[in-house]
Structures are given as C-alpha cells and as structure tokens.
Amino acid sequence: MEPAVPLAWPPAAGDLPRTFADRHELAVELQARFGQQPAAPDAEDAPPLSPMRGGRAAALAALAALDPVAYATSRNHLDGAVTRLSPYIRHGVLTLAEMRQAVFAALAARGLGRSAGEKLINELGWRDYWQRVWQQLGEGIWDDRExxxxxxxxxxxxxxxxxxxxxxxxxxxxxxxxxxxxxxxxxxxxxxxxxxxxxxxxxxxxxxxxxxxxxxxxxxxxxxxxxxxxxxxxxxxxxxxxxxxxxxxxxxxxxxxxxxxxxxxxxxxxxxxxxxxxxxxxxxxxxxxxRSEAPLSLPEPPLQDQTLPPAPTAGRSAAGPPEQATVAPTGLLQRPVLWIHGEALGQANPAWRAHPGRPALFVFDRALIEGSAGQGPAISLKRLGFLYECLLDLPVVLRAGAVAEELLAFAARHGADGVVTSRAVDPRFADLSATIGAALPLVVLEPEPFVQLEGPVDLQRFSRYWKRAERAVWAGFEGPRLTAA
CATH class of the missing domain: 1.10.579.10 (DNA Cyclobutane Dipyrimidine Photolyase, subunit A, domain 3)
Structure with a gap:
C-alpha cells in the first residue's frame, strides 16, 4: 500500500494505525478491531476488501476516464460507460461541484457543446436532489411515503x-x-x-x-x-x-x-x-x-417526477446542527481542532481550507458500524476498508468509539478553543453537533454546493427542482466558440 500522509502531531494511546504493509494487513486490523465483520452469512464467502480502492488517487484515475458522450448513450447497459465514481462522491473524496467542473472540462477539451453533457449533469442533479430530500425528511426516508x-x-x-x-x-x-x-x-x-x-x-x-x-x-x-x-x-x-x-x-x-x-x-x-x-x-x-386485472407498464428510470410527501413532523430528526450549536465562521477560533466525518473525506473539505495544518480527527463510530444507531445496518468490512483507505490520504488522526466523546477528548489534548467541521446531511450530525456544541464552540462551514439556489426550493418533484437548478448549473459552462472560416 502507499504510505499514509504523515501527521504533524505526536500519536496518543488509542489512535488507530496508519501504516500497513498491504491491504491484507489492513483487513486483518479491521477484522480484529471490529470483530463482528464479516460474520454475517451473506458475506462469509466474500474477499475481505473490495477491488475498488479508496482514496484520491483511485478517484482521479476513474475521473480521468470520464466520457460524457459515451455515458449518455450506454449508461443503461451493464457494460456501458458508467463512471463508477459514486463511492468517492458519497464520501466527499470528490464533490458534486468537482464532478460538475470535470464534465465541463471534458466537454471543452473535445470542443463539445452543452447537449453532449446534459445527461451526466442531470444525473449529478439527481444526487443533489436526493440529498436535499434527505435533509428535509431525516429518518423519514425509512417510512413508506405513499x-x-x-x-x-x-x-x-x-x-x-x-x-x-x-x-x-x-x-x-x-x-x-x-x-x-x-x-x-x-x-x-x-x-x-x-x-x-x-x-x-x-x-x-x-x-x-x-x-x-x-x-x-x-x-x-x-x-x-x-x-x-x-x-x-x-x-x-x-x-x-x-x-x-x-x-x-x-x-x-x-x-x-x-x-x-x-x-x-x-x-x-x-x-x-x-x-x-x-x-x-x-x-x-x-x-x-x-393478482390484479389492471395492466402494469414498465416505468423508465431514474425516479423522475415522483411526488414528495410533506416535510417531517415536529420531533423528527433533520440534518444540520441546531443554531445554538453553531457560531459564524468569523475567525473567533484561534486554536481549533477539525472534526472530519464520512461525507467530507477530500481536499475540498472547507474545514481543511479554513484551518490548514490544524489537528484533525475522524472517529469510526462504533454505534454506526455495529448497526445500533438509528435504523441503519451494520457496515461490512469492505465499506470500512474503503473508508480507511480514503482516510490514509488525509492528515487525520483515526480513533474508534463514541464520536462526541472522542472529539472532545481530542480537543482537550490539543488545548483547542473550539471545533471546526463541514456541514453533513446525515440526521445524526445534528445530534452529535448539539452534544459537541454544548461543550465547545462549534463552527460548521458550508461545502461548495453543486448548484447555488436562493430562497426556498420546491422539492415536491424533481422536475420542479431541476427547472430552477438546470439553468444555474449550466451558467458556469462556456461552450465552444465559433470562429470565422
């Protein structure tokens, strides 16, 4: 394996290792530390780690092969020119904003106009749309909507x-x-x-x-x-x-x-x-x-123009920290530590950019890994391995345990006057932010959006969202210029 990015801070007892001879050694470490993996019967014959490697280098290699034209014409076929970038986007190794710009660059390099990239940009829009829906519904995404x-x-x-x-x-x-x-x-x-x-x-x-x-x-x-x-x-x-x-x-x-x-x-x-x-x-x-006489026709993917139910009722968790747990990023913190979470494992994380060189921590949340947090499942060894490989690309201390407890202890160890992080959509972020913000000042920075939309956004249907978003997304694209013969 490639060597991990070195840290500028001394290690502490309980820090997870960051150096491995190979992927097998990483798998052994993870299996020993999170011993229930991969004990489930649906995984007993599986290799320990996925052939898809985590990290920025692997993401950039896949990004270099991006072909918006081939994607548009073949994406529904199993051997089509799909990007296979979704794991990196999911964890912020690549952001939707970076993907948007990569599509624009690919079109410009081939002298192609907007129409050649519309399908791929539209699919990126679906990712942004679903994140906005999740932010609205919180844990309600586990309930039947209709x-x-x-x-x-x-x-x-x-x-x-x-x-x-x-x-x-x-x-x-x-x-x-x-x-x-x-x-x-x-x-x-x-x-x-x-x-x-x-x-x-x-x-x-x-x-x-x-x-x-x-x-x-x-x-x-x-x-x-x-x-x-x-x-x-x-x-x-x-x-x-x-x-x-x-x-x-x-x-x-x-x-x-x-x-x-x-x-x-x-x-x-x-x-x-x-x-x-x-x-x-x-x-x-x-x-x-x-057992119905009514004929069923085949709907076309993806999930377009489905009615969105009302916003969650009071008491239902929604993404984003409570207001009292967040302070404006106005330079109030001089010695912060950085809280790195699983939605922002890339260089575009605004916490890195605002406070380069500050001590940073990622916590493998045991409750989440074991499936005891909310309605999510236990996480497979392959998912843990992919996350770990992404984290070895970053100057971040790795711990395992309860997130808020580990983060506050990390802040005390470094004499921090607060915590800086980037906003996450996962509803658990709000609960963790409330606990952390009650003990220390917490600054939550906004990542660069896929598209900037002012005012309320109608999420009842994708078409309503996209009617506003599409024009704003493409406003940043400069198509091929016509020259005189």
Whole structure:
C-alpha cells in the first residue's frame, strides 16, 4: 500500500494505525478491531476488501476516464460507460461541484457543446436532489411515503432476507450474479440494483426496508437517500406503479450474459413450470404478482417526477446542527481542532481550507458500524476498508468509539478553543453537533454546493427542482466558440 500522509502531531494511546504493509494487513486490523465483520452469512464467502480502492488517487484515475458522450448513450447497459465514481462522491473524496467542473472540462477539451453533457449533469442533479430530500425528511426516508401501489397489504411482505438470496443460491443466474457482485465488490450497476430490488420485493415479497438495509451494509456508495428512495420507487411506495422487469428487458441491457448460462432459462422461448420467473409480458407479470386485472407498464428510470410527501413532523430528526450549536465562521477560533466525518473525506473539505495544518480527527463510530444507531445496518468490512483507505490520504488522526466523546477528548489534548467541521446531511450530525456544541464552540462551514439556489426550493418533484437548478448549473459552462472560416 502507499504510505499514509504523515501527521504533524505526536500519536496518543488509542489512535488507530496508519501504516500497513498491504491491504491484507489492513483487513486483518479491521477484522480484529471490529470483530463482528464479516460474520454475517451473506458475506462469509466474500474477499475481505473490495477491488475498488479508496482514496484520491483511485478517484482521479476513474475521473480521468470520464466520457460524457459515451455515458449518455450506454449508461443503461451493464457494460456501458458508467463512471463508477459514486463511492468517492458519497464520501466527499470528490464533490458534486468537482464532478460538475470535470464534465465541463471534458466537454471543452473535445470542443463539445452543452447537449453532449446534459445527461451526466442531470444525473449529478439527481444526487443533489436526493440529498436535499434527505435533509428535509431525516429518518423519514425509512417510512413508506405513499400507500403501496402494488395493492398488497403490508402483511404480505416478510421482514427477513431469504437464505437463498443472502447466500446467492436461488438458481437464477442473474440474481445470484448480482448478489455475488454486491457482496464481493460492494458495487452494482444501477440497472442491476433495480432488477435485484424488484425481484426481492415483488417476486419474493420482502419488505423494501429489508432490502435497503442489505444494500447499505455492502455498497461502498451506501447513501441512505438515493438508496432508500430508489427502493421505495421500485416497491411502489414512492411511485404510481411498482417497478417490474421481464427477461427481454434483462437480456437487452445485460447482453444476454445471464440467460445463456441459466439452468432456469426457458426452452424455445417459452416458460415452463419451475423455470424463469421473468419470462412473461409485463401484463402477465402484473397479474401473477399482484393478482390484479389492471395492466402494469414498465416505468423508465431514474425516479423522475415522483411526488414528495410533506416535510417531517415536529420531533423528527433533520440534518444540520441546531443554531445554538453553531457560531459564524468569523475567525473567533484561534486554536481549533477539525472534526472530519464520512461525507467530507477530500481536499475540498472547507474545514481543511479554513484551518490548514490544524489537528484533525475522524472517529469510526462504533454505534454506526455495529448497526445500533438509528435504523441503519451494520457496515461490512469492505465499506470500512474503503473508508480507511480514503482516510490514509488525509492528515487525520483515526480513533474508534463514541464520536462526541472522542472529539472532545481530542480537543482537550490539543488545548483547542473550539471545533471546526463541514456541514453533513446525515440526521445524526445534528445530534452529535448539539452534544459537541454544548461543550465547545462549534463552527460548521458550508461545502461548495453543486448548484447555488436562493430562497426556498420546491422539492415536491424533481422536475420542479431541476427547472430552477438546470439553468444555474449550466451558467458556469462556456461552450465552444465559433470562429470565422
């Protein structure tokens, strides 16, 4: 492994190690320190760390291959030119603002106009939109947003993950392959996520929350906002119709790779008892799965123009620290420590820029890792390894335990007069900020936004948000200039 960025402060008892001979040594350290990983039965055959490496160098290498034109034309295919940058964006190794500028630069380098990059910019807009929705709903993203469009009662769905899905032994080549990639890599193409989610919810009648937790346990880009609201769209609790797929759809966008080797593939193009459960028209699938005469058509991803429910009721957690826990960043602090969290593991973190060289701390939150904080799942070893590799790129002390307790002890050790951090969307940030801010002055700096929108933003539909945001985003793009012949 590359050597970690050196620290300018002496180590203390309890600091986590920052030097490893190789990734295997890192995995051994993590497994020993967070010993429950990877004990779950759905991960026992998986390699300890993902082949996707964390850190700025890996992110920049993937960013260098960015092709907005190829993305627009092939992104729905499993072998399409998707960016695979979502884990780095999720953790702030790359920000949406950096991604926006990278798209603009890629277009300018090839002399292309706005239209060539609109699809990729639009998808980045979806990420920004979901973050804004999460900030509004808080933990409400775990609740059904609408009555299920499938017409089935909640009691029709089971709360546990079936063993054959968890273990990758359904006998369906596509489903078992998706499970294998999820567990072994910690990443799935968006279309594969939709297919796997639909199979879990509609064919196997599993609650969408169960599937969402399963994904969040393993996905390196495990973002509750995009993840949960996408599961709800598939389930029909945040959409007018449940999302279904059939074998023709899967073959088209997977190049037929699964059906050719599947023992349950239909013979001669016709389904047979015990064969492929996806071999039917959408109308027949709807009748079979939902016992309804009403035909179901296939909605087009992504989750566009779905009605957003009202803002959370009083008492529900929302992102952002309470006002009394935040002071204006006006230079009041002379000797702060920096609180680094999992949404800002990159050089664009405004806390680094405002106070370069100051002692910084990241805490592996045991409650979050073990799944005892809120409704989230325990975190897999692969997710921990990816985070750790990102952190080794930064001049930051690593600890494990309770975040507020560790941070306040770190501040006392360095004689700090306060704490500086960057704003996070995760609702737990508000609770932690309140505890920290009650003991020390806390400055919360705003990261550079994907798009600056003044005044209230209508989040009832993506189209309403994008109607305002699109023009503002593209205002910073200078297209190719026409010259005289």
């Amino acid at each position: 009555q299920g469009a499938s017409g089935l009662p909640p009691t029709a769905y089971r709360a546990d993950l079936p063993d054959d899905i968890a273990g990758g032994s359904t006998g369906l080549a596509c489903i078992d392959a998706f499970r294998h990639q999820l567990v072994h890599e910690g990443w799935l193409h968006n279309h594969a996520r939709m297919w796997l989610a639909a199979y879990l919810v509609h064919w196997r009648r599993v609650r969408w929350q169960t599937g969402a937790r399963w994904f969040l346990r393993h996905l390196l880009d495990g973002d509750p906002a995009s993840n949960n609201l996408s599961w709800q769209w598939v389930a029909g609790t945040f959409s007018a119709k449940p999302y279904l797929f059939n074998r023709a759809n899967l073959e088209r966008f997977s190049g037929g790779r699964f059906c050719r080797a599947c023992p349950k593939a239909p013979a001669g193009g016709a389904g047979r008892p015990g064969g492929c459960p996806f071999e039917a028209s959408y109308e027949r699938l709807g009748e079979r799965l939902f």
